[in-house]
Amino acid sequence: MFIEIQTNSSVPIYLQLAQQLIEGIARGELKPGDSLPSVRAFAADLGMNMHTVNKAYHYLEEKEFIQIVAKSGVIIQPNGIPKATAQEQQKLAEQIRPLIAEGLVLKLSEEEMVVMVRQLVQNIKEGTS
Amino acid sequence: MFIEIQTNSSVPIYLQLAQQLIEGIARGELKPGDSLPSVRAFAADLGMNMHTVNKAYHYLEEKEFIQIVAKSGVIIQPNGIPKATAQEQQKLAEQIRPLIAEGLVLKLSEEEMVVMVRQLVQNIKEGTS
DNA sequence: AAATGTGTTACAATAGAAGTAGAACAAAAG
DNA sequence: CTTTTGTTCTACTTCTATTGTAACACATTT
Numbered sequence: 679m680f681i682e683i684q685t686n687s688s689v690p691i692y693l694q695l696a697q698q699l700i701e702g703i704a705r706g707e708l709k710p711g712d713s714l715p716s717v718r719a720f721a722a723d724l725g726m727n728m729h730t731v732n733k734a735y736h737y738l739e740e741k742e743f744i745q746i747v748a749k750s751g752v753i754i755q756p757n758g759i760p761k762a763t764a765q766e767q768q769k770l771a772e773q774i775r776p777l778i779a780e781g782l783v784l785k786l787s788e789e790e791m792v793v794m795v796r797q798l799v800q801n802i803k804e805g806t807s
Numbered sequence: 808m809f810i811e812i813q814t815n816s817s818v819p820i821y822l823q824l825a826q827q828l829i830e831g832i833a834r835g836e837l838k839p840g841d842s843l844p845s846v847r848a849f850a851a852d853l854g855m856n857m858h859t860v861n862k863a864y865h866y867l868e869e870k871e872f873i874q875i876v877a878k879s880g881v882i883i884q885p886n887g888i889p890k891a892t893a894q895e896q897q898k899l900a901e902q903i904r905p906l907i908a909e910g911l912v913l914k915l916s917e918e919e920m921v922v923m924v925r926q927l928v929q930n931i932k933e934g935t936s
Numbered sequence: 937a938a939a940t941g942t943g944t945t946a947c948a949a950t951a952g953a954a955g956t957a958g959a960a961c962a963a964a965a966g
Numbered sequence: 967c968t969t970t971t972g973t974t975c976t977a978c979t980t981c982t983a984t985t986g987t988a989a990c991a992c993a994t995t996t
Contacts (some may be wrong), residue, residue, distance in 0.1 A: 762913035
């Protein structure tokens, strides 16, 4: 899968990488059991430091989207990623909340924001920007 | 209006303050032309440093939600806050996108996320958590 | 006019975290 | 045994958040 990093973005490289991998999973391009490149190989491939890739991997591991198997490599959660717990969903909502509030202040209607979300879902699934 | 700061949160104080003011505007509790406390008074009231309040104010000013009028204080955008431009909406979408992607990975359906957004809109308008 | 109160801006300083990177290490794989 | 792999330790630089102090602007009071 293609990874595209914007070095002058305010969002750190490791996060950009992690987010793009998340989108890869969301879109089904990365399936349970698939293996990801080693930190070194990936880093060399992307022209970044090993630690940056490592950090992205650990970020994803903490969310339990992947498994890091010591000395052997990294694979997408092989038994499939379980559905969000109430707690995870709550946490997600908390993160979205200030953005919705901002939308409201900018006079976006509930419907407009719903449309925005639907659009985003489509874009992610299609891999379009 | 009622401000509640959590000092042990990972989200910085000035941002918590700004976000709560934004919610105040969204919920209509703060109307165009309303004035906000001076940096010093507000800081004393909330038990924080004036610069922290100042930073929140400037954050909101940059978004053009308020006007900082030198010497006379701070007021909510008196002519009403204009509807989001295409660019602002785009930017909002960009910020929401990684969260939606994460939701998808956690097997939340498009409908579930739409419901989540509608719920958030209600909560914000009601001022509930 | 001078003083005082109220409020903003500017400069400084600090502590801490974040982002990125190099080198050495131990275990697994081949 | 050699190569590969994730881990660990260290290190450096840059941001960030917060606070402190002082200077400045203006209106009102004395």
